[in-house]
Amino acid sequence: MLDTAQTDETLLEVNNIEVIYNHVILVLKGVSLKVPRGGITALLGGNGAGKSTTLKAISGLLASERGEVTKGSILYRGATTQDRSPNDLVRGGVIQVMEGRHCFEHLTVEENLMTGAYTRSAAEAKQGLEMVYNYFPRLRERRKSQAGYTSGGEQQMCAIGRALMSKPETVLLDEPSMGLAPQLVEEIFGIVKSLNEQEGVSFLLAEQNTNVALRYAHYGYILESGRVVMDGVASELRENPDVKEFYLGVGDEGRKSFRDVRSYRRRKRWLS
Amino acid sequence: MPIWLLNTLEVSINGLMTGVLYSLVALGFVLIFKSSGVFNYAQGVMALFAAQSLVGIQTGQVPFAHLINAITGLHVSRFGFDVPSILAIILTTLVMVVFAWVVVRVIMVRLVNQEPIILFMATIGLAYFMEGFGDLMWGAELKSLDVGLPSGGSFWIEDVTAQWAREGETYWGMYVDTLDIWATVIAVFLVAGLTIFAQYTKAGTAMRAVADDHQAALSVGISLNRIWIMVWSIAGFVALVAGIMWGAKSGVQFSLSLIALKALPVLMLGGFTSIPGAIVGGLIIGMGEKLFEFAIGAPFLGGATENWFAYVLALLFLVFRPQGLFGDKIIERV
Numbered sequence: 351m352l353d354t355a356q357t358d359e360t361l362l363e364v365n366n367i368e369v370i371y372n373h374v375i376l377v378l379k380g381v382s383l384k385v386p387r388g389g390i391t392a393l394l395g396g397n398g399a400g401k402s403t404t405l406k407a408i409s410g411l412l413a414s415e416r417g418e419v420t421k422g423s424i425l426y427r428g429a430t431t432q433d434r435s436p437n438d439l440v441r442g443g444v445i446q447v448m449e450g451r452h453c454f455e456h457l458t459v460e461e462n463l464m465t466g467a468y469t470r471s472a473a474e475a476k477q478g479l480e481m482v483y484n485y486f487p488r489l490r491e492r493r494k495s496q497a498g499y500t501s502g503g504e505q506q507m508c509a510i511g512r513a514l515m516s517k518p519e520t521v522l523l524d525e526p527s528m529g530l531a532p533q534l535v536e537e538i539f540g541i542v543k544s545l546n547e548q549e550g551v552s553f554l555l556a557e558q559n560t561n562v563a564l565r566y567a568h569y570g571y572i573l574e575s576g577r578v579v580m581d582g583v584a585s586e587l588r589e590n591p592d593v594k595e596f597y598l599g600v601g602d603e604g605r606k607s608f609r610d611v612r613s614y615r616r617r618k619r620w621l622s
Numbered sequence: 623m624p625i626w627l628l629n630t631l632e633v634s635i636n637g638l639m640t641g642v643l644y645s646l647v648a649l650g651f652v653l654i655f656k657s658s659g660v661f662n663y664a665q666g667v668m669a670l671f672a673a674q675s676l677v678g679i680q681t682g683q684v685p686f687a688h689l690i691n692a693i694t695g696l697h698v699s700r701f702g703f704d705v706p707s708i709l710a711i712i713l714t715t716l717v718m719v720v721f722a723w724v725v726v727r728v729i730m731v732r733l734v735n736q737e738p739i740i741l742f743m744a745t746i747g748l749a750y751f752m753e754g755f756g757d758l759m760w761g762a763e764l765k766s767l768d769v770g771l772p773s774g775g776s777f778w779i780e781d782v783t784a785q786w787a788r789e790g791e792t793y794w795g796m797y798v799d800t801l802d803i804w805a806t807v808i809a810v811f812l813v814a815g816l817t818i819f820a821q822y823t824k825a826g827t828a829m830r831a832v833a834d835d836h837q838a839a840l841s842v843g844i845s846l847n848r849i850w851i852m853v854w855s856i857a858g859f860v861a862l863v864a865g866i867m868w869g870a871k872s873g874v875q876f877s878l879s880l881i882a883l884k885a886l887p888v889l890m891l892g893g894f895t896s897i898p899g900a901i902v903g904g905l906i907i908g909m910g911e912k913l914f915e916f917a918i919g920a921p922f923l924g925g926a927t928e929n930w931f932a933y934v935l936a937l938l939f940l941v942f943r944p945q946g947l948f949g950d951k952i953i954e955r956v
Binding site: 409411414435436437439440441445446447448452453454455456457461462464465466468469472512513515516 | 734824827828830831833834835836837838839840841842843844845
């Protein structure tokens with residue numbers, strides 16, 4: 351992939367944050383990352399690594415889940431996002447597409463999209479609707495159906511489209527590939543790519559599907575048990591032997607089994 | 623028409639109109655339940671409080687008079703002027719909006735994402751607090767409420783229907799209370815207005831979005847607090863309308879808050895999440911209990927079936943159609 355859209359300007363900066371849920375459960379133990387304007391930045395890692403928590407810490411959704419950023423800082427365009435409500439952040443250009451899509455099931459697809467324009471004027475909403483339907487022609491076909499009855503792929507499109515309605519500068523996209531067929535995953539990532547290139551939307555993408563994410567992203571961070579363990583330009587990460595072995599499933603000597611004790615030890619050492 | 627048919631018709635009509643009043647109370651429940659997942663036990667007390675405030679403002683009562691007198695040793699009770707009904711209704715609506723704001727700020731915000739049972743308990747607490755607060759503010763004595771709505775039997779209907787009986791039979795015509803007719807008209811407008819609001823306005827769509835998924839609503843930048851304050855205000859206004867109707871019928875006193883109990887079976891029948899359900903449920907229960915009493919209860923069961931008929935009907939519904947007539951189907955993709 352060509353790095354045409356990415357610039358040097360840092361939009362979002364996360365500095366060594368620590369997140370605690372319910373005052374006791376330590377989930378993030380010092381995560382730092384940067385999202386440049388116009389880039390697609392991937393946040394990779396397995397289940398429970400803290401990808402979603404990182405995104406929620408940025409978008410301000412943590413508070414409603416009894417989570418709290420206890421250390422470090424999150425800066426958006428140089429200003430701290432702490433104590434800003436999600437509503438305020440959406441107005442400021444940061445919006446999150448939550449894991450598991452979270453469409454409003456009983457609303458039609460179009461009504462779903464319109465809720466995304468809650469912070470915008472009616473004229474902007476109309477304009478946004480046209481733009482979203484251009485990128486997701488399938489949504490135009492299903493616009494009158496109840497979102498709860500559309501397919502998983504359509505719901506994911508609906509969720510992304512809904513976020514686009516707020517005219518965001520940065521979209522925090524959580525696990526868009528979840529539960530979708532490989533072909534659909536490619537389709538959705540393709541649209542993300544073109545949104546990035548044509549509309550100039552920056553993305554911070556949390557994803558378990560390392561293979562796909564690294565093909566579309568410019569830069570990647572790998573998260574393990576609440577820490578960033580590695581980061582680098584996407585194309586370099588893809589060639590890194592450890593990433594290859596532990597995330598892409600191909601080692602130097604071809605595919606490996608996790609039953610292999612040596613590999614397991616090496617993995618443990620690398621993580622701790 | 624034969625007399626028995628006329629009598630049945632009269633009972634049905636009166637039942638339907640009582641049903642409208644049940645619907646009004648149920649509507650308040652549905653609004654709050656839909657948008658915040660809270661079963662608001664305090665809805666009945668809200669109606670009582672609204673009615674108390676309305677009467678208090680109308681008659682120029684000094685709020686917290688007893689408290690003021692006890693602390694300062696004064697003897698204030700009234701300002702000495704009456705407030706016109708329309709103005710009093712507007713002021714009471716404002717009181718309910720302030721109340722909504724306080725409830726959301728003090729209770730709801732702190733209990734976001736808690737178990738439904740905890741929220742339910744909180745509303746029980748709220749109900750008892752408000753009951754005492756209302757008495758403290760306006761006094762606990764029985765008050766009569768009159769906002770200028772006509773009441774008493776309609777002679778016109780009586781005259782017209784008296785002609786419907788067959789030749790030679792004595793029939794005095796139907797008794798239909800004009801207050802009930804007004805209540806029906808107002809309820810129809812209220813429901814139409816609410817439906818249009820929920821379906822076609824931005825705030826209404828946001829309200830339905832919040833009802834579907836709090837987190838997702840937050841994530842797209844909808845301010846939950848603002849929506850909740852809005853919904854509690856609307857529910858407060860609906861409570862005020864219900865309070866006016868019931869208060870005009872039976873006076874403003876504690877038992878007014880018990881109409882909430884009548885709304886429960888209506889909700890089970892109509893579904894907790896459906897505005898049309900609340901209306902149709904109310905009508906069915908209102909008409910059902912009056913007809914049952916008239917046809918079966920009074921002649922065969924010794925009467926007083928109205929108290930339990932609604933609950934039996936609701937139980938049947940719980941067994942055979944738990945989501946009610948119009949409740950949201952739980953959409954589950956497999």
